[in-house]
Amino acid sequence: xxxxxxxxxxxxxxxxxxxxxxxxxxxxxxxxxxxxxxxxxxxxxxxxxxxxxxxxxxxxxxxxxxxxxxxxxxxxxxxxxxxxxxxxxxxxxxxxxxxxxxxxxxxxx
Amino acid sequence: xxxxxxxxxxxxxxxxxxxxxxxxxxxxxxxxxxxxxxxxxxxxxxxxxxxxxxxxxxxxxxxxxxxxxxxxxxxxxxxxxxxxxxxxxxxxxxxxxxxxxxxxxxxxxxxxxxxxxxxxxxxxxxxxxxxxxxxxxxxxxxxxxxxxxxxxxxxxxxxxxxxxxxxxxxxxxxxxxxxxxxxxxxxxxxxxxxxxxxxxxxxxxxxxxxxxxxxxxxxxxxxxxxxxxxxxxxxxxxxx
Amino acid sequence: xxxxxxxxxxxxxxxxxxxxxxxxxxxxxxxxxxxxxxxxxxxxxxxxxxxxxxxxxxxxxxxxxxxxxxxxxxxxxxxxxxxxxxxxxxxxxxxxxxxxxxxxxxxxxxxxxx
Numbered sequence: 001x002x003x004x005x006x007x008x009x010x011x012x013x014x015x016x017x018x019x020x021x022x023x024x025x026x027x028x029x030x031x032x033x034x035x036x037x038x039x040x041x042x043x044x045x046x047x048x049x050x051x052x053x054x055x056x057x058x059x060x061x062x063x064x065x066x067x068x069x070x071x072x073x074x075x076x077x078x079x080x081x082x083x084x085x086x087x088x089x090x091x092x093x094x095x096x097x098x099x100x101x102x103x104x105x106x107x108x109x
Numbered sequence: 110x111x112x113x114x115x116x117x118x119x120x121x122x123x124x125x126x127x128x129x130x131x132x133x134x135x136x137x138x139x140x141x142x143x144x145x146x147x148x149x150x151x152x153x154x155x156x157x158x159x160x161x162x163x164x165x166x167x168x169x170x171x172x173x174x175x176x177x178x179x180x181x182x183x184x185x186x187x188x189x190x191x192x193x194x195x196x197x198x199x200x201x202x203x204x205x206x207x208x209x210x211x212x213x214x215x216x217x218x219x220x221x222x223x224x225x226x227x228x229x230x231x232x233x234x235x236x237x238x239x240x241x242x243x244x245x246x247x248x249x250x251x252x253x254x255x256x257x258x259x260x261x262x263x264x265x266x267x268x269x270x271x272x273x274x275x276x277x278x279x280x281x282x283x284x285x286x287x288x289x290x291x292x293x294x295x296x297x298x299x300x301x302x303x304x305x306x307x308x309x310x311x312x313x314x315x316x317x318x319x320x321x322x323x324x325x326x327x328x329x330x331x332x333x334x335x336x337x338x339x340x341x342x343x344x345x346x347x348x349x
Numbered sequence: 350x351x352x353x354x355x356x357x358x359x360x361x362x363x364x365x366x367x368x369x370x371x372x373x374x375x376x377x378x379x380x381x382x383x384x385x386x387x388x389x390x391x392x393x394x395x396x397x398x399x400x401x402x403x404x405x406x407x408x409x410x411x412x413x414x415x416x417x418x419x420x421x422x423x424x425x426x427x428x429x430x431x432x433x434x435x436x437x438x439x440x441x442x443x444x445x446x447x448x449x450x451x452x453x454x455x456x457x458x459x460x461x462x463x
Contacts, residue, residue, distance in 0.1 A: 002349040003342045006309035006335065010432070013425050020422045024454070027415065031462055037395035041388060058382075065375040071310075072372060075270035095378055102385035176354030200353065264355045313431055314364050315440060316355035329436045336433060 005067050012064040019057045044106045051107040058099030066092030114189060116143055118155065119197040123204045127195065140173050140180035140188070144196060144208065157208035164322070167258030171208050172197040177263035179322045199263040215259055215276065222279040223301045226286060227294025237291055249288035252281050252330045254323050261317035261327055273306035277317035277327035280308050284330035287337060296346075299338050303347055308334040363444035367424040370417040377414060408462045416455030423447040 001009070030040060044050045070088035073079060079087075114134050117127040130147050141159055148155040159169035164182045171180050173188055174195050185194065202210035219225075230237065239246060261277040268274050275283075283302050286292045302308045308331045317327040341347045355361060387394040401407065427447055431440060 001309050002305045002307070003303035003309055003338050003347055004349045007339055007342060010339075010429060014429060017422055017426055017429075020418060024415065024418065028458070028461070031458070037388070037392040037399055041392050041395075061378065065371070065378065068371050069375055072368060075267070091375075095382070098379055098382035098386065101389070102382040105386045105389035174354075264353075266355060266361070312364050313360075313428060313440075314355065314358070315360045316358060319358065319360075320355065326436070328431075332432045332436070 001067065001071060005070075008063055009067040012060040016057065016060050016064065019053070019060070022053070023057070041106065046109040047107060051103060054103045054107070055100065058096060058103055062092045062096040062099060065095060113192070114143060114185065115193045116147065117193070117195045118144065118147060118208065119204070120155070120207050121204075122206060125204070125207075127197075134185070134192070138185045140171070140178070140183045140185060140194065140196060141169050143185060143194060144171075144180060155208070156206045165256070167256035170199055170258045170260050170263070170322075171210075172200055172263065177260040177320060179258060179260070182322065199259050201263050201265065201268045202259070210259070210263075212259060215262055215278070216257075218275050218279045219257070219282060221301060222275045222283045222307075223294055223298035224279055224282040224286070225294075226289070227292050227297075229291055229293035239290065245288045245290060248333065249285045252285045252325055252327070255281055255325055256323070258322065260320055260322055261325075264316040264320045266314060266316070267310055267312055271306050271310055274310050275302065275307055277311075277331065280311070280334055281317075281325060281327040281330040283308075284333050287334065299334075299341055299347060302334050303338040303342065303349060308338065311335070359441040359445055363424060363441075363448065366420055366448060367428075370421040370424070373417045374414075374421060377417075405463075409459070412455045412459040412462065415458045416451055419454040420448055420451035423451055 033039075035043075066088045069091055070084055073084045073087065074081070077084075112134055113131045116130045116132050118130060119125055120128045130151050132143050132146050132151075135142070141162065144155070144157050145159075148157070157169075157171070159181060160166040162169075162181045164179055167179075169180045170177055172178075172195075173180065173183055174190060174193075176188075177199055178188070180196070188194070196208060198204045198208050198210040202212060202215060205211045241247070241250065255278055257278060259278065261281075262268055262279075265274075265277050268276050280302060283298055286298060287295055292298075311328070311331045313328050313332070315328045318325070318329070321327065338347060342349070384395075384398055387398060402411065424444065424447060427440070427443055431437075
């Protein structure tokens with residue numbers, strides 16, 4: 001990877017470290033409390049904070065995962081670089097679209 | 110100690126195979142002694158590379174029982190597993206013949222990483238005094254003792270997985286020059302190591318550090334290059 | 350031919366864990382997002398899915414995913430520190446320690462979920 005991809009991958013990594021921590025706490029909390037779908041959605045719907053939190057998370061992970069998958073494909077498959085670049089961009093876009101749709105589904109009132 | 114060593118040596122090119130030889134075991138014997146014995150007494154057509162025999166020149170590195178080593182400084186007693194030795198040409202390089210690996214790509218990448226000193230002065234200028242205590246000079250000195258043996262390069266899986274990756278020795282060399290205040294080529298050098306398959310492709314496996322026969326730490330040098338080029342990129346001095 | 354010596358080292362093992370955990374998370378994420386997207390069509394669908402996750406096998410998989418997330422984050426923090434702070438030795442011990450912590454998090458999740 002070149003310096004630009006490196007900058008994006010490490011920046012999103014640093015950004016996501018605290019987000020992952022909060023996400024893990026949320027997972028343990030939701031599971032410990034045995035929340036139903038209705039109870040979870042009651043906490044997230046209409047919440048700007050959760051919308052922002054998971055919106056940023058989805059954006060960061062889309063960039064981070066696309067670059068990571070690109071590196072793995074370069075090193076572990078014989079595919080041509082152009083095909084790999086195309087796939088990585090597509091993968092990042094799919095993650096972003098599905099992820100933002102999921103955030104919308106959970107957060108929009 | 111057994112009387113004979115069972116030695117498997119790689120014979121032929123990339124499509125070659127291992128051939129077994131029985132070599133008399135001696136009290137004090139290096140892997141290079143064993144290879145030399147085979148050539149002198151068992152098969153004179155065996156090809157391998159060495160020069161100084163004392164760990165100065167960096168030409169005798171081979172894979173010994175799966176690990177890249179200087180054969181001249183590796184005692185058989187330390188590495189033979191049950192009296193057995195398997196010796197192959199260095200990994201991650203094409204085979205020329207038998208135990209001799211083709212290092213052209215290795216040195217080609219050395220040039221690609223701008224591993225050549227770019228003078229900022231001429232012979233008509235006075236000799237520039239260099240303070241050995243400055244942080245820059247210390248960083249350069251910590252990485253300067255490389256003799257291009259190729260052990261790190263042969264031990265690096267990033268090299269194995271990405272044929273274009275510049276390699277630990279090459280990037281380590283670039284780092285010494287980046288820290289050399291007399292060098293005038295650092296703009297280009299930073300560009301060269303910041304392209305795809307440059308320093309940013311390093312995964313910090315640290316095999317280069319662990320296996321370097323002179324105890325250098327290329328991973329650390331590469332981390333320095335990553336920081337330096339990232340800073341230049343963020344300041345807009347690098348355009349990938 | 351002997352196993353390549355650089356592939357028997359703890360830091361190589363740690364790097365494989367980092368790569369495979371990242372790959373696992375990348376494969377999981379689209380499904381994760383699709384399921385959460387069910388909420389768009391009302392909570393009943395999501396609830397049906399949540400009941401499906403009560404199966405033991407799914408619970409095991411969930412704790413594995415928690416472990417992947419934890420190990421990838423901790424391993425990534427180690428790399429960020431290695432690359433951006435002054436050099437520190439003992440990376441192998443640190444890497445294995447972080448993998449152990451992530452495994453404990455996953456086991457703790459498993460214990461809690463059953």
